[in-house]
Amino acid sequence: MKPVFRIDFVSDVSCPWCAIGLGALEAALDRLRGELSARIHFQPFELNPRMGPEGQDIVEHIAQKYGASAQQQAATREMIRQRGAEVGFVFRPEGRDRIYNTFDAHRLLHWAHEEGRAEGEDGEPGQQRLLKKALFSAYFTEGRSPASHDVLVEAVVAAGLDAGRAREVLATGEFAAEVREREAFWREREIHAVPAIVIDDAQLISGGQPVEVFERVLRKLADRRREAEAGA
Secondary structure (H helix, E strand, O other): OOOEEEEEEEEOOOOHHHHHHHHHHHHHHHHOOOOOEEEEEEEEOOOOOOOOOOOEEHHHHHHHHHOOOHHHHHHHHHHHHHHHHHOOOOOOOOOOOEEOOOHHHHHHHHHHHHHOOOOOOOOOOOHHHHHHHHHHHHHHHOOOOOOOHHHHHHHHHHOOOOHHHHHHHHHHOOOHHHHHHHHHHHHHOOOOOOOEEEEOOOEEEEOOOOHHHHHHHHHHHHHHHHHHHHHO
């Protein structure tokens, strides 16, 4: 039997490197199809948990948070666009206009994991993954706000989930405690930057790494597991 791995993908929907990292991970898994498979579980991380619902101008925000000039930001934006293209993800050439609060998006992602179709062993993405990708596309490709309930519900529909149930979750504050508990759990595990990809609760890959990095690590872990099973 081919090895099946659990992958916890700790990330925020407002993180461009998280979109790149997911694309690279999926490409690596495609290359390794037949050798191994994985079930991806998306874990919450908020880059800006105190951000108001109206958001903040992205150039102003990055200048305040990281000290980057508008020229430096433009260069980084182009690098991100190129890295995204390498893994099939489209970033708007002009980049984002604003940064937003993403807590409601994380609540819906938690709901999608609890009530949606799970990841398949054959590599078929679960509805949580489909929602995550729809949220990335809404924000980074289309330039829409992940704090908007209308945008969130449209992403839910794109993932094949129930719009009415999603609106109920958004209106009631459901899954807020669960998301905060998960965020605290990963902070306690010393996860302070994203993406952080944790394989079988043991191997950490940090950042939006190239496809080859994910492929090499996963193949090594698969070989190690086969050797252990053969020697058992």
